[in-house]
Amino acid sequence: MSAVSSRLPVFPWDKLEPYKATALAHPDGIVDLSVGTPVDPVPPLIQEALVAAADSPGYPTVWGTPALRDALTGWCGRRLGATGFAHENVLPVVGSKELVAWLPTQLGLGAGDKVAYPRLAYPTYEVGARLCGAEAVVYDDPTELDPAGLKLLWLNSPSNPTGKVLPKDELTRIVAWAREHGVLVFSDECYLELGWEADPVSVLHPDVCGGSYEGIVAVHSLSKRSNLAGYRAAFVAGDAAVLGELLQIRKHGGMMTAAPVQAATVAALGDDTHVAEQRARYAARRAALKGALEAHGFRIEHSEASLYLWATRDEPCWDTVAYLAEKGILVAPGDFYGEAGARFVRVAFTATDERVDAAVKRLG
Template sequence: MGPVSSRLPVFPWDRLDPYKAEAAAHPDGIVDLSVGTPVDPVPELIRRALADAADSPGYPTVWGTPALRDALTGWAERRLGARDLAHGNVLPVVGSKELVAWLPTQLGLGPGDKVAYPRLAYPTYEVGARLAGAEPVVYDEPTELDPAGVKLLWLNSPSNPTGRVLTADELRRAVAWAREHGILVFSDECYLELGWEAEPVSVLHPDVCGGSYEGIVAVHSLSKRSNLAGYRAAFLAGDAAVLGELLTIRKHGGMMVAAPVQAATVAALGDSAHVAEQRERYARRRAALRTAFEGAGFRIEHSEASLYLWATRDEPCWDTVADLAKRGILVAPGDFYGAAGERFVRIAFTATDERVAAAVARLAEG
């Protein structure tokens, strides 16, 4: 048997290291617009909840506390328009990347099975398929896929990296097609609360799922909405049978969200004021960066939601990365997300106001 890592592509971010070093050598320092990691403070009420739960000597449960499950179902009903969710319809997970990477394995997929995901996509969808030994398959339109062998269909709206938002009708068609062919749908909705020029809709909304959660699961994260990437706080909502199977497997695997993080999640989902405040920060940064990059000759496509601008100068993406690195600005090359992104870069607006202003000034210098 060869090493499992031999199934996987080169870790993409390692390829960016030389450009990061060049950008860091800028006299005024690097402006890192690449990874998209939150930089603003964790809201006080969340830190307080975490600290208050710090005396947690016992093991937490994989399913989470009843208070956590109440918070998950309540938020999904309030924010997503989901109806009649019970505790069996939710499951906390240790960050959404862990879930994406290991889901095909936990579903029992393997050789002969296919995992489908958008042509431009978060690279961990492919990684998850390869870890399980399944076949990764890309699509432009999910309903045009050959359904033979497809066991898992990933939807992603708002999209990472493009920021594209699928309409309720597009989601409804995809769900109906998947149900017709007995294909499980997982909808990555981690950027749903960050719509700018469109209002993202959840796959759990009755207009999409018809009031039934059969065969569909939504993935949500607190990393971006609440600045909790360091907490690894995420959850699933949807088909109780699917989540019940995952719960059983994850119990055996010890995949438990830490007790203080569970308490912090309850606090985060119970408060909307900090989400609105963070949205305002991102809206300012987005507007400033969009104006600056367009003024520097970039064309922005999609980007109607999420934390990124999907931009091009109609040149190879690594040429763009190299040129910006000389100005001390680091962005992500579009081919990290698939060959279709080879002439684009992804620009995160998660830097501080001061760093965003620095990027704007450097772009204006030409």
């Protein structure tokens, strides 16, 4: 048996363990700003919906309940501006990371095919390409790529790790280029609700796609907007032909969102109040950390959206990681996201208010 894991890069987070040990030794404990995992409570109305659906002895469906599909199509229209959406335009998935990692395989890609993603990017885009044996290609501007053999183009706006937002006209230009060359676009928009100095736009907005979803799919997650990382609640929306094919494949694979999670998703997408409340928490933490880092001599680039600050002291990123670890603050090195991040660190503002305050004091 050949080890599939041999195709994959070393799991990057394992490299942080020595620095985590240093940060843990701080007298006041660690401030872990390395992973963007939610720490605030799941909103009560979502918990209540989950509990109410707990008596679910039967198998859920891969496509989800009609109520879930109604919630997904309704939210895409209300929040993203998508028009003419039907149930065929949406598909729930078991967390967005699962989708990103296995999408090239489920699309039937393999040797000789290319999967493209931003030069600075979430590492799972590369993992997905490697799992199916396709060639991983990075870009600064996707329209400068050779479209020959290019089967899947990943967009990510707002970006993880940089927080960069692609303007509407840029998205429009990229979508038009991809359609001209028959390249399928998947747009990872999981941080779209978290714009601070920019207003992120979906590829599903009619100004971008012209009211047609041919060749485009958006990826969305409830992990950040609703503190549901533990629920694995996400979905894809867009081209009905692409989603129909994925639905058939995922039925065979048994890739079902748990029934209580489907009910919780309906509740989460039907309520905007908890999203605004969580945004306010993140906005305060972001302002505190940004001010403290800048006062300490860091430069913040991009970071106009998402849950991260893309920061540099103009030194190798691991030197910065070590420096902050001595202060009991753990951050992610920029080279986790590509060689272009070698002099940056990604600072998450997903810690509690108390831990963020501790980091601010240590940087003061």
